[in-house]
Amino acid sequence: MVTQYKCPNCGSDMAFDADSGKLSCPNCGRQDDIETFPEENIVPEFDAEEAKEYHCENCGAVILTEANTTATHCSFCGAPVVLAERLSGEFAPAKVIPFTISKEEAVEAFKKWTRNGRLTPRGFMNGDRIKKMTGMYVPFWLYDINGTAEVAAIGTRVRSYTRGDTIYTETDFYDVYRGIDLSYLKVPADASEKMDDELMDKLEPYDYSALKDFKMPYLAGFLSEKYDYDDEALFSRVESKIVPYIDSYIQSTITGYTTVSYTNKQIQTHKSKVYYTLFPVWMVYYDFENKEHTFAMNGQTGKVVGKPPISSGKVAAWFAGIAVSGFIVLKGLSYAMGGVLW
Known part of the structure; x- marks a missing residue:
């Protein structure tokens, strides 16, 4: 239909x-x-x-x-x-974040972004090379995740003191245990096979306060796709995304020790709720030196991600500038201290 x-x-x-x-x-x-x-x-x-x-x-x-x-x-x-x-x-879809950046605004934002490329080739900084800009809704799963962490570790506290001519080092050992309840809300994972996962991850964060119940008219005038991967297929990827945050939180609860050695760390997670959601993305196709470069722009915040070409000449000049500046600083210090720098 x-x-x-x-x-x-x-x-x-x-x-x-x-x-x-x-x-x-x-x-x-x-x-x-x-x-x-x-x-x-x-x-x-x-x-x-x-x-x-x-x-x-x-x-x-x-x-x-x-x-x-x-x-x-x-x-x-x-x-x-x-x-x-x-x-x-x-x-x-259950939810959608509508576009808040028009195509005209997206074009101007991308042109401004290209002008900030200090190490890109000179011709690349001409934003008029935009070949095509396409607004599309990319399918994502948002996960509400609950879990627990059980951690055992050995902590040490080391102090040194001097008596007479002797320096003493004293080490105390402590058994450390933590039982932690975890919850993470709306952890995203793009569900399109065509979209580059790294590119989509770098577009985050989106402002979830703008989430709306899905209605088809939001899609009129834009491209959109349904998901290739269901929420079960992507859950392991989402777990891998939150592991660094879990580890960081665990570490924040174990403080005051000189060293901490983990003897046991068990983390269990499960999804409590999943939302099939569409996120707005401007896909930018850019011509340079007979090649097409692809960039993505967050259709809500205007954040641009992608890998622009790098000018080897500008990189060499940048390093040369650092070397010369460093030499001048050292030369000045030498004269100030009455020495000679060869």
Whole structure:
């Protein structure tokens, strides 16, 4: 089923506007709240089979999609469409963080970001090389996790003192035990096979106070996909993400010792609740030296992540500058102390 949102005024296709948080008509400028949008202006078209092609309600063109696509545009007339049956049942998201950064704002933010590249090649800092910028909702699982930690360790306290001409060192040993209840709320993991996990991790954090109950109109005008991995498949990855935080917390509870040696550490975690959520991401495709570089931007905060090319000449000049500055400082110290530095 293809779903399109028709403007009650002029019949044009409406899309979600990141600035206002409403459905917006590009033709007459009308804006509607998602919660109160009239159902008679939601136009569905059913296909006879579960297939990878649909028909655009506007121009009749066939829309070809991959199996996991849930929102896209008609390639011929540009109409935003939502593939509703791919967002129902077990594939229905529970929450969504809507875009708050428009495409125009995203373009300007990326251009500003490129100008900060001190070690990038000179031509790279021209933000006009943007080839394409695509707004898409990436599927994530958010995990509420409960668990326990049981830790046994041996702590030492060492003190030294002097009597006469003799220095004494005294070491006391202590048995240390900690039983800790743990809870972590809304730990994220992206569930798309296509998205680079490291790239998505670096886009965090998102502001969860902006989480909204999922409604399909949020997707109008953007690309979206359903998840490739269910919450069971990703739970081990989420556990590995929180282990450093658990270790850090355990260490914070064992203080006042000179050394701490763990003899036993058992950590058990289980998910108490899971939310299928869509996060907003601007994908930026950038041409430089006949290559396409891919960057991602948090569609809520504007944070940009990616690996820009590095200029070997600028790196060499940077290290040379440090070496020269260091030499000048040492030379000045030498003269100040009345010495000679060769």
